[in-house]
Amino acid sequence: MKKKILISDIARDLGVSVTTVSFILNGKAKEKRISEGLTKRVLDYVQKVGYKPNELAKSLRTGKTKIIGLIIEDISNPFFANIARLIEAKAYSKGYRIIYCSTDNQPEKTIELIQLFRDRHVDGYIITPSEGVKDTIQSLVSSQLPVVLFDRYIPGLNTSYVVSDNIKGAYDATAHLAQQGYKRIALVTLYSSQTQMRDRMDGYMRAIDTYKLQPYVKKVNMGDDEETTISSFSAFLADQEPDAVFFATNYLAIIGLKALKQHRVSMPAVASYDDHTLFKLFTPTITAVSQPIEGIADELINTLLNQLDGNAKENRQVVLPSTLIIRESSRARTSSTGN
Amino acid sequence: MKKKILISDIARDLGVSVTTVSFILNGKAKEKRISEGLTKRVLDYVQKVGYKPNELAKSLRTGKTKIIGLIIEDISNPFFANIARLIEAKAYSKGYRIIYCSTDNQPEKTIELIQLFRDRHVDGYIITPSEGVKDTIQSLVSSQLPVVLFDRYIPGLNTSYVVSDNIKGAYDATAHLAQQGYKRIALVTLYSSQTQMRDRMDGYMRAIDTYKLQPYVKKVNMGDDEETTISSFSAFLADQEPDAVFFATNYLAIIGLKALKQHRVSMPAVASYDDHTLFKLFTPTITAVSQPIEGIADELINTLLNQLDGNAKENRQVVLPSTLIIRESSRARTSSTGN
DNA sequence: CTGAAAGCGCTAACAT
DNA sequence: ATGTTAGCGCTTTCAG
Numbered sequence: 001m002k003k004k005i006l007i008s009d010i011a012r013d014l015g016v017s018v019t020t021v022s023f024i025l026n027g028k029a030k031e032k033r034i035s036e037g038l039t040k041r042v043l044d045y046v047q048k049v050g051y052k053p054n055e056l057a058k059s060l061r062t063g064k065t066k067i068i069g070l071i072i073e074d075i076s077n078p079f080f081a082n083i084a085r086l087i088e089a090k091a092y093s094k095g096y097r098i099i100y101c102s103t104d105n106q107p108e109k110t111i112e113l114i115q116l117f118r119d120r121h122v123d124g125y126i127i128t129p130s131e132g133v134k135d136t137i138q139s140l141v142s143s144q145l146p147v148v149l150f151d152r153y154i155p156g157l158n159t160s161y162v163v164s165d166n167i168k169g170a171y172d173a174t175a176h177l178a179q180q181g182y183k184r185i186a187l188v189t190l191y192s193s194q195t196q197m198r199d200r201m202d203g204y205m206r207a208i209d210t211y212k213l214q215p216y217v218k219k220v221n222m223g224d225d226e227e228t229t230i231s232s233f234s235a236f237l238a239d240q241e242p243d244a245v246f247f248a249t250n251y252l253a254i255i256g257l258k259a260l261k262q263h264r265v266s267m268p269a270v271a272s273y274d275d276h277t278l279f280k281l282f283t284p285t286i287t288a289v290s291q292p293i294e295g296i297a298d299e300l301i302n303t304l305l306n307q308l309d310g311n312a313k314e315n316r317q318v319v320l321p322s323t324l325i326i327r328e329s330s331r332a333r334t335s336s337t338g339n
Numbered sequence: 340m341k342k343k344i345l346i347s348d349i350a351r352d353l354g355v356s357v358t359t360v361s362f363i364l365n366g367k368a369k370e371k372r373i374s375e376g377l378t379k380r381v382l383d384y385v386q387k388v389g390y391k392p393n394e395l396a397k398s399l400r401t402g403k404t405k406i407i408g409l410i411i412e413d414i415s416n417p418f419f420a421n422i423a424r425l426i427e428a429k430a431y432s433k434g435y436r437i438i439y440c441s442t443d444n445q446p447e448k449t450i451e452l453i454q455l456f457r458d459r460h461v462d463g464y465i466i467t468p469s470e471g472v473k474d475t476i477q478s479l480v481s482s483q484l485p486v487v488l489f490d491r492y493i494p495g496l497n498t499s500y501v502v503s504d505n506i507k508g509a510y511d512a513t514a515h516l517a518q519q520g521y522k523r524i525a526l527v528t529l530y531s532s533q534t535q536m537r538d539r540m541d542g543y544m545r546a547i548d549t550y551k552l553q554p555y556v557k558k559v560n561m562g563d564d565e566e567t568t569i570s571s572f573s574a575f576l577a578d579q580e581p582d583a584v585f586f587a588t589n590y591l592a593i594i595g596l597k598a599l600k601q602h603r604v605s606m607p608a609v610a611s612y613d614d615h616t617l618f619k620l621f622t623p624t625i626t627a628v629s630q631p632i633e634g635i636a637d638e639l640i641n642t643l644l645n646q647l648d649g650n651a652k653e654n655r656q657v658v659l660p661s662t663l664i665i666r667e668s669s670r671a672r673t674s675s676t677g678n
Numbered sequence: 679c680t681g682a683a684a685g686c687g688c689t690a691a692c693a694t
Numbered sequence: 695a696t697g698t699t700a701g702c703g704c705t706t707t708c709a710g
Contacts, residue, residue, distance in 0.1 A: 017697040057687035076420035099438040283622040396703035
């Protein structure tokens with residue numbers, strides 16, 4: 001149907017040189033002082049025949065693809081999905097396209113994806129680094145490629161990043177539970193030394209210190225199947241009998257809620273880092289630390305575009321505040337429940 | 340850090356021609372009868388210096404990118420997100436990469452994305468078509484590009500597609516509600532003439548016919564903000580007083596549940612097309628028609644790979660069965676509720 | 679078995 | 695102001 005039409009075709013048809021057409025097409029008509037008339041004639045003709053330059057050839061020639069690679073932990077987590085959507089929209093308006101992939105937080109997959117994006121010559125990278133990818137990211141940075149990390153960063157690696165204030169967010173949630181009268185406040189987190197997890201633990205511990213409580217920490221394995229995690233968590237509940245539980249991520253909270261629902265133990269107070277649609281609909285509604293999604297997306301794309309434009313003197317390291325959203329699940333502890 | 344190394348570099352270093360290296364790299368050593376020894380020597384060297392061919396140049400030359408474009412309605416909907424993940428994994432194992440984007444079901448965005456992918460010369464397309472993109476898809480097909488639609492298809496356009504049995508799924512859910520003793524069973528759906536919506540309506544109506552009930556249909560606008568939809572739905576509930584509601588999609592159900600939760604009307608029985616994590620956690624748990632996600636992903640990728648390999652005599656149009664998952668929200672109607 | 683060379687479609691010095 | 699032309703890095707025909 002559509003015969004592929006080339007820049008040389010349109011040059012020939014119009015009796016001008018390809019250079020002229022190329023200049024006009026790339027908005028250099030003014031700069032190269034090409035006549036208004038000709039410019040318009042070319043543009044109109046291009047429009048008419050529906051000429052589209054071969055982006056592959058263009059990229060090969062210029063070394064630019066106008067593509068940003070977005071490598072995130074899990075596209076099916078609403079937190080990441082929403083950030084992805086926002087970034088996509090913002091990048092789009094700046095003439096960049098996004099291609100994204102999920103890592104499932106697996107180092108091998110992350111490394112492979114970064115390699116894939118390198119092969120495809122993406123212009124810049126936005127990454128939620130999993131553990132064990134320090135070298136790979138390092139090599140990106142050393143190759144002068146624009147990179148900005150988010151949700152977590154890599155200690156000892158000087159890159160740009162955008163994260164939320166995990167310490168304060170976790171502190172606020174824990175302190176809130178303490179203020180509501182809960183005494184045995186547990187933290188449910190992952191076996192993970194990633195910065196966001198470490199910081200949430202830190203925030204939790206600081207609040208525990210402030211209120212002179214005892215810590216109860218349950219760690220679970222990211223990779224385990226849901227059944228295993230549920231029963232392990234249930235065992236923890238039975239064993240430690242916390243009267244409040246703070247989940248370090250929304251997917252941990254969801255698994256926890258499943259466990260609570262299944263095992264019909266008496267419901268402790270609950271709070272979670274990261275918000276989720278479910279939290280507004282669960283009975284009771286769930287208190288959560290909400291990250292500033294829009295702000296994170298803004299900072300990410302601005303930081304990256306800055307680097308892409310070459311205006312990046314230094315790396316930007318942004319920490320944005322989270323907000324505690326208080327819902328039913330952290331209602332003040334009733335005396336009847338206590339002793 | 341990494342000096343970009345070219346095929347000519349490795350040819351020079353090894354004292355052979357680029358042709359030889361290229362042949363070896365592309366697995367044509369045997370075919371071209373290049374000595375085992377040389378083949379190994381080249382491969383080892385390539386390995387050692389970490390040579391990576393420039394995929395851009397390769398694509399420009401061969402006209403193949405080994406990339407599949409995945410254009411879906413909404414990556415933040417778990418149904419689509421999960422399918423995307425499965426497709427990604429399967430494509431990956433066949434040497435294809437996936438790049439995906441969301442359309443928000445907007446025709447303009449869909450058309451733009453298809454154009455973008457065309458510009459990037461993706462080898463094949465998997466698309467959830469929004470309304471009003473018939474011509475664009477047509478032009479893809481006419482240009483002999485491998486395309487397979489899913490979740491819905493475009494009537495009057497002969498393409499491959501993979502959908503679930505929407506009529507039967509909706510029929511089953513509605514019939515189930517009827518069998519449980521509900522009399523005023525409402526359907527909540529979108530203003531949309533897309534095939535999946537039309538078919539779900541159809542299935543609902545057939546069940547209504549079978550059980551000699553009256554239909555109650557509420558249509559809402561996809562584009563409206565949540566508030567508007569909630570109040571419009573609440574008005575419908577107050578006005579029509581259905582004793583059971585069947586939602587045509589999971590996001591409609593979620594909005595509906597929010598409305599029910601907010602307005603504290605007496606809870607009707609509820610069922611939804613498409614499952615969702617939330618449905619297992621809501622109180623009551625929500626009955627849902629679950630689509631065979633794995634099966635859909637399998638069929639999609641197989642159909643597309645078939646076309647990519649050129650073994651596609653004809654278009655494949657696959658309809659997969661859905662499964663009704665009965666949960667608490669459709670418990671038999673109690674006499675106390677009735678009259 | 680291996681090498682020379684012609685492009686894939688485009689951009690941008692360089693020349694005019 | 696516009697045309698000529700040399701590549702970007704790779705694959706692949708055609709000759710040895």
